[in-house]
Amino acid sequence: MADAKIIDGKAFAAGLRARVADGVAALKASHGVTPGLAVVLVGEDPASQVYVKSKERALVELGMNSFDHHEAADMAEADLLALIDRLNADPAVHGILVQLPLPKHIDTQKILARIAPEKDADGFHVVNAGLLATGQPGAIVPCTPLGSLLLIRDTLGHDLKGKRALVLGRSNIVGKPMAHLLLQADCTVTLAHSRTVDLAEECRRADILVAAVGRPEMVRGDWIKPGATVIDVGINRVPAADPAAGPGKTRLVGDVAFAEAVKVAGAITPVPGGVGPMTIACLMLNTLAAACRAAGAPIPAEAAL
Numbered sequence: 001m002a003d004a005k006i007i008d009g010k011a012f013a014a015g016l017r018a019r020v021a022d023g024v025a026a027l028k029a030s031h032g033v034t035p036g037l038a039v040v041l042v043g044e045d046p047a048s049q050v051y052v053k054s055k056e057r058a059l060v061e062l063g064m065n066s067f068d069h070h071e072a073a074d075m076a077e078a079d080l081l082a083l084i085d086r087l088n089a090d091p092a093v094h095g096i097l098v099q100l101p102l103p104k105h106i107d108t109q110k111i112l113a114r115i116a117p118e119k120d121a122d123g124f125h126v127v128n129a130g131l132l133a134t135g136q137p138g139a140i141v142p143c144t145p146l147g148s149l150l151l152i153r154d155t156l157g158h159d160l161k162g163k164r165a166l167v168l169g170r171s172n173i174v175g176k177p178m179a180h181l182l183l184q185a186d187c188t189v190t191l192a193h194s195r196t197v198d199l200a201e202e203c204r205r206a207d208i209l210v211a212a213v214g215r216p217e218m219v220r221g222d223w224i225k226p227g228a229t230v231i232d233v234g235i236n237r238v239p240a241a242d243p244a245a246g247p248g249k250t251r252l253v254g255d256v257a258f259a260e261a262v263k264v265a266g267a268i269t270p271v272p273g274g275v276g277p278m279t280i281a282c283l284m285l286n287t288l289a290a291a292c293r294a295a296g297a298p299i300p301a302e303a304a305l
């Protein structure tokens, strides 16, 4: 059997970003509106700093406004709530992004619930989660599941009717919304997790397997149905395999054992370069869509599920 097709998330994300840039230019020309995203970072977590910088750079590259709020790690929860209130009231801010994880003394759910649902560029607010779960229009969809769905459609086409899909991982920001998206696409969906009995057997039934469990290389090659489409959402930093890399060196791996899975799957996303780049591209798309909604302009088709 030939190796799987490698799904190039980096290339797809570049194309999506170009389409968002066109949409931004069109909105400016038609309505005189420049989409703006407030990017809120609390603390100095090194990975969060890298992600936030990439988001701020992408906004500027695509012609949008980036309102950057980098706050100290000991910021009081009340002050963060007050900042969100100000951003909710600011008409130049169409989207608000609070980078996760937040420091431990801050209640994440309380913060996410304070963001006005129509400005919730991440799609984490319970109103948006509820719209998606009940299949109603107008939900802002979380970026990683949205990006995963766009890659699945690009690989298999828009008609996913009747396919067996398994989502491994039940987080509010990836697993649950991903399951709802696939259900809405008429897939037969299993939402599995670390406590699922006979997990390998469940996986082997799936035409579409989305791994978002946060465990390095947990999904082995013999868990995969031959020809399946495998979407690996995991981003795990592990010690470098090659001792010549030197002490302390690390590498990124997904939740799927790629070298084994590529021999069985029909198509598979790599890590890095698969779903990861789609997360930021979809954040740009959600920001544009929020600005379009606020201006009464049509929203981009890729954000209108």
Ligand SMILES: Nc1nc2c(c(=O)[nH]1)N[C@@H](CN(C=O)c1ccc(C(=O)N[C@@H](CCC(=O)O)C(=O)O)cc1)CN2
Pocket (backbone or CB within 6 Å): 051, 097, 098, 099, 100, 101, 122, 143, 144, 235, 252, 271, 272, 273, 274, 275, 276, 277, 278, 279, 280
């Ligand atoms: N408010 C949010 N916080 C977090 C989210 C989110 O969607 N909203 N997701 C993650 C982090 N994240 C974006 O914030 C993110 C993670 C990974 C990538 C990415 O492009 N990964 C690359 C590899 C990068 C590397 O070399 O380390 C890839 O997979 O190719 C982008 C964004 C948690 N927090």
